[in-house]
Amino acid sequence: MTDSVNIGQRFHGPPGSGNGGYSCGVLGKFFDGPAAVRLRIPPPLDVPMRVRESENGLELLHGDELVATGRLATVELDVPEPPDFAAAEAASKRYRGFDSHFYPGCFVCGPERAHGDGLRIFAGPVNTDSGPENMVAATWIPDESLADLSGNIQSEYLWAVLDCPGAYAFPEPATGAILLGELAVAIHDHIVPGEKCVVIGWEISQEGRKHYTGTALFGESGTCRAVGYATWFEVPLSSQE
Numbered sequence: 327m328t329d330s331v332n333i334g335q336r337f338h339g340p341p342g343s344g345n346g347g348y349s350c351g352v353l354g355k356f357f358d359g360p361a362a363v364r365l366r367i368p369p370p371l372d373v374p375m376r377v378r379e380s381e382n383g384l385e386l387l388h389g390d391e392l393v394a395t396g397r398l399a400t401v402e403l404d405v406p407e408p409p410d411f412a413a414a415e416a417a418s419k420r421y422r423g424f425d426s427h428f429y430p431g432c433f434v435c436g437p438e439r440a441h442g443d444g445l446r447i448f449a450g451p452v453n454t455d456s457g458p459e460n461m462v463a464a465t466w467i468p469d470e471s472l473a474d475l476s477g478n479i480q481s482e483y484l485w486a487v488l489d490c491p492g493a494y495a496f497p498e499p500a501t502g503a504i505l506l507g508e509l510a511v512a513i514h515d516h517i518v519p520g521e522k523c524v525v526i527g528w529e530i531s532q533e534g535r536k537h538y539t540g541t542a543l544f545g546e547s548g549t550c551r552a553v554g555y556a557t558w559f560e561v562p563l564s565s566q567e
């Protein structure tokens with residue numbers, strides 16, 4: 327197989343490159359089932375890229391440069407109990423990105439993005455005596471523009487939703503920024519436009535400058551519709567310039 331994809335400017339995370347979760351989802355949607363996508367370089371914007379088969383799965387290439395690799399994966403997480411919609415809405419008001427944000431124009435979590443343009447998922451700390459330490463939560467009501475012809479939210483947007491909340495489930499580095507290295511996602515069921523969804527994120531473990539996080543997306547009925555397992559890296563700001 328050889329398919330062509332293009333990540334538009336709208337879907338940037340850091341200036342000049344694609345949001346990590348959305349970019350992973352662009353490749354992840356080619357798999358029939360749970361998949362893991364590893365970003366090799368910051369995904370370029372507004373350029374044609376090729377998807378081709380590899381020995382272990384799929385590769386995303388810009389010219390001869392490897393952008394990402396993907397493979398089938400198992401995503402099994404011990405998912406915490408989410409807050410209800412009202413509590414998640416309250417948590418969003420405590421989103422630290424309102425005060426300090428490396429990429430305020432990020433498609434997923436950027437506070438500078440307007441309604442109907444960015445996803446505006448602002449994951450803030452949950453005030454609870456139960457559940458993981460540093461668990462964050464946000465609300466999300468997807469609009470019609472994100473749906474496919476069947477009326478369901480397209481899978482790459484679900485991957486995007488499961489990205490940024492994980493980065494807010496551990497303290498902001500004293501120096502440098504946080505970038506997604508790999509995201510594994512299992513989608514259990516559909517989301518439709520207008521659903522009052524809740525998204526949570528929590529840290530699973532840390533190894534030096536590497537963080538492992540879980541995220542989960544819940545539909546209006548309270549059922550878990552998708553989960554993500556991410557690897558994050560603390561990187562010097564100079565590497566993003």
